[in-house]
Amino acid sequence: METKNRKLVDQLEEILEKNRDAEKGYxxxxxxxxxxxxxxxxxxxxxxxxxxxxxxxxxxxANYDEIDDDGSFTGTMHRAWMDVKAFFSGDNDESMLEEAIRGDKAAVEEYEEVLKEELLPMSVGTIIREQLMKIKADLNQIKSLEDLKD
Structure with a gap:
């Protein structure tokens, strides 16, 4: 695979890994x-x-044949940290919500970075943009979640 394509595929695989980790973390x-x-x-x-x-x-x-999408070590550590926070924190819900915000902000940065790639197939770009909009919408709604802690 061409070096530029490999870099893009690596970035997309990283998004798959982090989404799998986020799924488990949530x-x-x-x-x-x-x-x-x-x-x-x-x-x-x-x-x-x-x-x-x-x-x-x-x-x-469909675009790249083989995709490696195993969960990342970093994500496993992130979930373990959420477990520790939940156990030791005086306000579990608030700590977990803060961690979710941090994770989503990081996801926004990664999605935006991938969208800068010139070799990104249009169909993949469309999916990345749609998912990015949903993550951003959730970040905008998070303020109202503080009312849900009661």
């Missing part, structure tokens, strides 16, 4: 959340990231 957060509203939010986010990966992976396989 599922774990839903299990640990005390607020019913936050449980529902984290469940929705987990399902959303699973759907993100299903559609993105389908398109990547």
């Amino acid at each position: 599922r774990k957060a839903a299990e640990n959340a005390e607020s019913h509203g936050l449980k529902a939010f984290f469940d929705r986010k987990s399902n959303q990231r699973k759907q993100f990966n299903e559609s993105l992976k389908r398109e990547l396989v």
Whole structure:
């Protein structure tokens, strides 16, 4: 595979890995959340990231044949950190929500970086843009979630 294509495929595989990690992290957060509203939010986010990966992976396989999409070590560490925060934090829901915000902000940066790539197939770019808009919309709604902690 050409070096430029390899770099792009590596970036897209990283998004797949981080989405899989986010799916698991949000599922774990839903299990640990005390607020019913936050449980529902984290469940929705987990399902959303699973759907993100299903559609993105389908398109990547169509464009690049082989895709490596195992979960990342960093993501495993992130989930472990969320477990520790949930156990030790005086305000579990708030800590998990802050961690979710941090993760989504990082995802926005990665998605925007991929969209700068000239070799990005139009079909993959469309999926990346749609997913990016959903992540940004969730970040904009997070302020209202602080009311759900009660």
